[in-house]
Amino acid sequence: MAEQQIRVAVLGGGSFGTALASIAADNGAQVRQWMRDEALVEQINRERRNGRYLPNYPINPAVQASTDLATVLHDAELVLIAIPSKAFRSVVQTAKPWLKPEQILVSTTKGIEQDGFLLMSQVLEQETGFAHIGVIAGPNLASEIADKQLTATVIASADALTRTRVQQALGCRYFRVYASNDRHGVELGGALKNIYAIAAGMAAALGMGENTRSMLMTRALAEMSRFAVAQGANPMTFLGLAGVGDLIVTCSSNLSRNYRVGFAIGEGRTLDDAVEALGQVAEGVNTVRLVCTRAAEIGVYMPLAEGLYHVLFDGVPPQDMAKTLMMGEQSSDVEFILPREDVQQAHRDTGGWHD
Ligand SMILES: NC(=O)C1=CN([C@@H]2O[C@H](COP(=O)(O)OP(=O)(O)OC[C@H]3O[C@@H](n4cnc5c(N)ncnc54)[C@H](O)[C@@H]3O)[C@@H](O)[C@H]2O)C=CC1
Ligand SMILES: O=C(CO)COP(=O)(O)O
Missing domain, CATH: 1.10.1040.10 (N-(1-d-carboxylethyl)-l-norvaline Dehydrogenase; domain 2)
Incomplete structure (x- = not known):
């Protein structure tokens, strides 16, 4: 559980961004969520519901939605980025003027960028050069999280502060956060x-x-x-x-x-x-x-x-x-026990292998 109120910014108004914003708010964080769609912002702030992406689940009243990146990112200690991979870099570029090196930046996106075969945490590194970068991945169907079904995830980062703050910000009675230092493996698994x-x-x-x-x-x-x-x-x-x-x-x-x-x-x-x-x-x-x-x-x-x-x-x-x-x-x-090449060689040795 978070011992002091952590300020969390969520970029993305889709189902996963919305589910994560509610977890952090349920856990006592001050949460701001950014999205492009003014009507969706209005709906979330007024009805506490994301009718487009997660219509059947109430959103914690502590989540404040906004189309203004400056407001959402101001003072945020943890920034969760839940934007599809095709738009991820452009959103980070737009957000850059308000990002600060002391912030913790975490991608929740399970995709790959075409140019250079880059994962989203690599895009974050390229765009910001910051030290506190991580990824979240795991069996996390957004609607089940929104329904508060018991769920676990992984925060992966080489940076211990990133791992610890995400565990503190998101770990709660229905969401358990395990740590890993294999950022690349966790991110590839998700994609x-x-x-x-x-x-x-x-x-x-x-x-x-x-x-x-x-x-x-x-x-x-x-x-x-x-x-x-x-x-x-x-x-x-x-x-x-x-x-x-x-x-x-x-x-x-x-x-x-x-x-x-x-x-x-x-x-x-x-x-x-x-x-x-x-x-x-x-x-x-x-x-x-x-x-x-x-x-x-x-x-x-x-x-x-x-x-x-x-x-x-x-x-x-x-x-x-x-x-x-x-x-x-x-x-x-x-094959980490019996290498594929050994099986192939044995077939060749018995004359049964056709290359
Ligand atoms: N929904 C889920 O259960 C889970 C999703 N993820 C990952 O989270 C990432 C985001 O997925 P969802 O939230 O599920 O997607 P979604 O399809 O529900 O929503 C996508 C959101 O991104 C916004 N968006 C798209 N292009 C944009 C742009 N250029 N600028 C600003 N906003 C833009 C859309 O307006 C929408 O709010 C994906 O990579 C997905 O693999 C990860 C775990 C679970
Ligand atoms: O990654 C997910 C669950 O862990 C969500 O999967 P889909 O993007 O296929 O809905």
Whole structure:
């Protein structure tokens, strides 16, 4: 619990920004929330409700919404940034005149920037050069948090002050905040799992069984951690809330927007239709494109992500995605124990391997 009232600014008027603002306010913080939409600001301040993104949940009266960045950022000790990745940098650039080096800046965005394959905390570093930078990720469906369902998350930062202040500001009876110093791993976990949530939604629409879902999620974890380790992350991070935890929730729940996009495509809708019908951000659509390009560049094997890419962008029927998984190389279960190369070599040695 926060012992003294911490001043929190939330940038973003979507479902996650709104849920986080309410947690901080429930926890006794003074909270200001910035968004572009004047009508939404009015509604939040008057009705204590975000009718566009989180219509069915009351917002703590201590949250003050505003379209004025100067007011929202003035005196804020902790700044939580919940803006979709496509607009993240431009919002940070607009906010820059009011940001101060002593502030703690935390990205809650689970996406990747196209140019340079940058994660949002790297964008924050580039734009500000500040020392107190972190990310939040974990199994955190916004509507369940708004409903005060018991939830846990991870604050990841190399900076102990950032970790501690976020734990103090957000940890409360229904929201538990665990700490990590693997910022890159936690942030990649949050971004990558969106790819597999789309695949899981698609598989569900096609009538997959429980064995299939379990296989898909476990091989997704293998693929995510393989990619993240090649990018410098710690594989153990994927055993935590931002890895397996977030993968479970988004691959199993209709409350996940990425899952819903996948489900709609599995039912026969086009990608454009599915995204338009959603009306909110599904980061995985962009992430799968960027990750497949990157994986090809650095030589990381990602059959599930590639299979999904072909369905989303090359017109391959969703039913064919399973073939990539089932007919790929016979491989290792946990490659951090038995390397894939050893399995391949053993096949070659017995004459059963075809490159
Ligand atoms: N909703 C959820 O359950 C969770 C979402 N996240 C992540 O949080 C990030 C934000 O997502 P949500 O709040 O869910 O999105 P959302 O789709 O509910 O809302 C997006 C918000 O960003 C605003 N926005 C978009 N472009 C903008 C711009 N150029 N300038 C200012 N504001 C702009 C929109 O007006 C809207 O208020 C995403 O990366 C998502 O992956 C993370 C955990 C849970
Ligand atoms: O990241 C999330 C839950 O942890 C939210 O997932 P969606 O963006 O798919 O709704």
